[in-house]
Amino acid sequence: MSDDLLDLAQAIAGRASEPEAIESFVTHERDFQVKVYEGEVESLASAEPRGAGVRVVKDTNVGFAFTTDLSSDGVDALVSAARDNATHATPDDAVALAEPTDQPPERIAGLLDDAQSSVAPEDKVAFAVELEHATRAADPRIRNVEEAVYSDSISHIAIANSAGLAGSYKRSDAWCYSVAIAEEDGDTQIGFEFDLARGIASLDPGAVGLRAAERGLGVLGAKKIPSARMPVVFDPYTAGQFLGVLGSALTGEAVQKGRSLFAGRIGEEVAASNLTLVDDGRAEGAPGSAPWDAEGVPTQRTEVIKNGILRSFLYDIVSARREGRRSTGNASRSGFKSAPGPSPSNLALDPTGAGREEVLRRAGRALLVQDFHGVHSGANSVTGDFSVGATGYLLEDGEPTQAVKEVTIAAPMLDILRGIEAVADDRRWLPFGGSFGGATTLIADMTVAGG
Incomplete structure (x- = not known):
């Protein structure tokens, strides 16, 4: 043909x-x-x-x-x-x-x-x-x-x-x-x-x-809640947004240029021991999948974090050669008008074995976050700071009891990763600024600043 x-x-x-x-x-x-x-x-x-x-x-x-x-x-x-x-x-x-x-x-x-x-x-x-x-x-x-x-x-x-x-x-x-x-x-x-x-x-x-x-x-009549330390649940949409922030810090180029909170941490425990973060350029049905990347290198599955340990960054040819490594097939372009550069393909946390309803029940009294506000100004993938506005629901015994607005949730990104207790099996792919697979995700403890 x-x-x-x-x-x-x-x-x-x-x-x-x-x-x-x-x-x-x-x-x-x-x-x-x-x-x-x-x-x-x-x-x-x-x-x-x-x-x-x-x-x-x-x-x-x-x-x-x-x-x-x-x-x-x-x-x-x-x-x-x-x-x-x-x-x-x-x-x-x-x-x-x-x-x-x-x-x-x-x-x-x-x-x-x-x-x-x-x-x-x-x-x-x-x-x-x-x-x-x-x-x-x-x-x-x-x-x-x-x-x-x-x-x-x-x-x-x-x-x-x-x-x-x-x-x-x-x-x-x-x-x-x-x-x-x-x-x-x-x-x-x-x-x-x-x-x-x-x-x-x-x-x-x-x-x-x-x-x-x-x-x-669902969030009509939303109110502020008193400030507290409490468990926080990201729904698939906000979990995907969080991964989008992390993704920019996980390329070899970002690390080499000093623009990553993960610099110098290969081999260290950076997340909960039950957590595995994978970039898979061949994931079926995912928007970032392709047989090869923007330089012609075959795409692959790369375990970035395995059982909480940081194992690998994501490389194109140039960033890999700077460290004597092979490309992980993560060169990306925005089209024929751009030269290639490293980027996640399809980045997602592996499920930890629970469904969404089970994760919500396990959360008990918690804040379920439906939307973030101010991610671009409040989330910094270099310093690891994460402080954003949130809208969602107050959960009691895992059930929504009150719509919540005008609160700020905050914690260092590494603390968030280390505090993830469960990732549900309800993954959905977000194509905004990349391809990130968000799922209902329970974090043990964050600061919630309300009224």
């Missing part, structure tokens, strides 16, 4: 002249998004970006350039620009391109929903209309729907380099979200819910709309 995109990537890589090396990363996407308000299309956009990013490595210098002009003249200009940029780059002995493997990486089942490409735009619009309607119809106290959005993307990705590495794959992604505004007796609360899948057929607008409404309705 012909693969025009891979042929193009190989042709670009084949322009290398000794002693340089060339890597070509080529993508072709079909993107769609529709936003609905009061049953009408508020905005609709579709795009078909296609382009190439090229890295030229000469000695210890690397230059990067990209283009959307994939004509012969456009490719000539692209390679020339990357060569020129290499002459101005800071030398780095760790710079290298991926070597081809003896066998190509195994395919990952389910990356592409074959039916997604035939879904008509009007069916996507109808989905978004139904999503908004389901949110509004859930309860008379839903006064408005701030956003009801459906989006999808079908991508074809190819990579090749002058060392002989070459590969391509296709993937589809579909997602939706709704933001409900609930109001009662002068109190207004917001409920956000989303879902993601490989295709529209696996998304349920009615269920997403209902959950968005319920999340807003």
